Amino acid sequence: MAQLSDDCFAFGGPMMPVDEATALIASRIVPVTEIEVANLAGVDGRVLAENLVAPLPLPPFTNSAVDGYAIRRSDLPSGEERAFPVIGRVPAGADAFESRAGEAVRIFTGAPMPDGADTVFMQEDVRLDPSGRVVLPPGLKPGANVRPAGEDIAAGHVALPAGRWIRPQDVALIAALGVTEVKVRRRVRVAIFSTGNEVVAPGAPRGSAQLYDSNRFMLRAMLQRLGCEVSDFGILRDEPASLAATLKQAAAGNDLIVTSGGVSTGEEDHVKAAVEQAGSLTLWRMAIKPGRPVAMGVIGGAAFIGLPGNPVASFVTFTYVVRPAVLALAGTTPERLAATPVRAAFSYGKKIGRREYVRANVRKAADGTVEAIKFPREGAGLLSSLVETDGLVELPEDTTRIEPGQTVAFFPYAVLL
Numbered sequence: 001m002a003q004l005s006d007d008c009f010a011f012g013g014p015m016m017p018v019d020e021a022t023a024l025i026a027s028r029i030v031p032v033t034e035i036e037v038a039n040l041a042g043v044d045g046r047v048l049a050e051n052l053v054a055p056l057p058l059p060p061f062t063n064s065a066v067d068g069y070a071i072r073r074s075d076l077p078s079g080e081e082r083a084f085p086v087i088g089r090v091p092a093g094a095d096a097f098e099s100r101a102g103e104a105v106r107i108f109t110g111a112p113m114p115d116g117a118d119t120v121f122m123q124e125d126v127r128l129d130p131s132g133r134v135v136l137p138p139g140l141k142p143g144a145n146v147r148p149a150g151e152d153i154a155a156g157h158v159a160l161p162a163g164r165w166i167r168p169q170d171v172a173l174i175a176a177l178g179v180t181e182v183k184v185r186r187r188v189r190v191a192i193f194s195t196g197n198e199v200v201a202p203g204a205p206r207g208s209a210q211l212y213d214s215n216r217f218m219l220r221a222m223l224q225r226l227g228c229e230v231s232d233f234g235i236l237r238d239e240p241a242s243l244a245a246t247l248k249q250a251a252a253g254n255d256l257i258v259t260s261g262g263v264s265t266g267e268e269d270h271v272k273a274a275v276e277q278a279g280s281l282t283l284w285r286m287a288i289k290p291g292r293p294v295a296m297g298v299i300g301g302a303a304f305i306g307l308p309g310n311p312v313a314s315f316v317t318f319t320y321v322v323r324p325a326v327l328a329l330a331g332t333t334p335e336r337l338a339a340t341p342v343r344a345a346f347s348y349g350k351k352i353g354r355r356e357y358v359r360a361n362v363r364k365a366a367d368g369t370v371e372a373i374k375f376p377r378e379g380a381g382l383l384s385s386l387v388e389t390d391g392l393v394e395l396p397e398d399t400t401r402i403e404p405g406q407t408v409a410f411f412p413y414a415v416l417l
Contacts, residue, residue: 015287017397018355022324022334029303031331032255034186044171045227046184047330052160054177057150061096062113066145069104069126069134070117073142083133090114104134113146120145153177165332188329190223191250191302192216193233195243195261195271196309201235214383215260215314219307222318223258225417226326243274251279251300255329258322261309271295271306279304287397289356290380291317303329310380316357316392319416337416339394339409346374348402350395358393359385362410372410392416 016024035049064070071084089106090096096112099105105114113120119142127135153159159177160170166184174182199213200206213235223230233250236243250257259271272295275281279299286294291313295306305322307314319337327334342362350356359375372393375385391412395402402408 015285029328038184048164049183054159057155058152064107068122070107077138185331189254190228190256191231191254244277247278251302257304259306287354312380342410343371345371356395359389
């Protein structure tokens with residue numbers, strides 16, 4: 001388990017800007033140290049524990065990039081076309097043979113180049129004369145349509161660096177190198193639970209003043225998309241003693257604890273007191289809307305992050321607090337999320353010094369420009385505002401007003417999850 005000191009998140013003062021907060025998380029969390037061996041079929045979504053050095057060049061042999069005819073560069077026609085006898089053919093997977101000056105070899109894409117040949121004419125650019133010779137036109141550059149050995153990756157080169165979050169295209173590279181197993185960091189272990197007397201599990205009897213718990217299932221899905229092993233502790237009632245006991249239990253086998261609800265400063269918000277009883281906590285007021293009340297601390301060496309109870313606030317703060325924490329624990333460097341510039345099709349006012357995220361849909365306007373349309377309602381408890389929109393418009397701290405026609409930064413949900 002990643003062991004964190006009690007003062008790992010010891011910061012206070014005024015509300016912290018989002019960028020400063022995420023940088024702090026990345027700099028202070030210690031990655032998990034345990035290393036596992038993952039086979040090729042199960043390596044997607046894992047974090048590489050050490051550099052993957054190419055054991056062979058890619059491609060491993062010089063080969064043709066097209067179907068056509070291979071010749072030596074010294075035989076390239078100059079000024080007018082020239083006919084060559086075709087002395088053989090090399091399909092993909094066949095062994096190469098030696099070619100001689102003044103001869104052409106029929107070759108196919110991926111086939112090894114004949115010894116001595118170094119240029120390939122595409123079959124579309126040539127013709128055969130009545131005697132079966134291939135007639136090659138002038139003007140082709142030496143070395144054309146050939147993929148040299150090691151053109152992609154040289155043997156001994158670092159093909160994938162340690163800390164790489166392995167993607168499907170990385171899996172393809174590993175396979176192309178003939179590697180069947182790689183060393184990866186073990187998955188981050190995360191405990192989750194919801195808090196509050198007002199929520200019940202879906203399928204359970206619901207009182208007239210209760211809601212079905214949605215955040216826990218949303219957070220579980222988001223964590224699993226990040227490759228985490230998730231332990232679900234269910235719903236904890238507003239009882240500080242039982243909250244503290246469960247927090248200690250969750251910390252014993254996990255790297256991170258993520259809770260939903262109970263982190264504000266109301267009389268019935270008991271998570272803060274429970275965390276202070278079980279470990280240490282600095283209440284983090286992040287300059288973000290929706291989602292200002294976020295708690296953060298350390299319990300028994302595990303990081304603790306308490307998210308707001310409103311689902312939209314929980315979704316947004318997960319993206320900017322939990323996601324970078326998980327990536328740091330996993331041993332990979334969180335990359336800055338990439339926004340798409342779009343044109344605003346709405347008016348909106350906000351407070352200076354706070355970053356805000358507006359739920360929006362995008363559409364192509366009559367002039368062809370992509371524009372963002374704000375969801376008509378703003379409540380942080382509206383799940384429909386997440387389901388029925390395409391993503392979030394980010395409004396920076398120094399912005400106080402957005403008018404139609406201005407360029408804004410749009411984050412599709414596909415980038416955030």
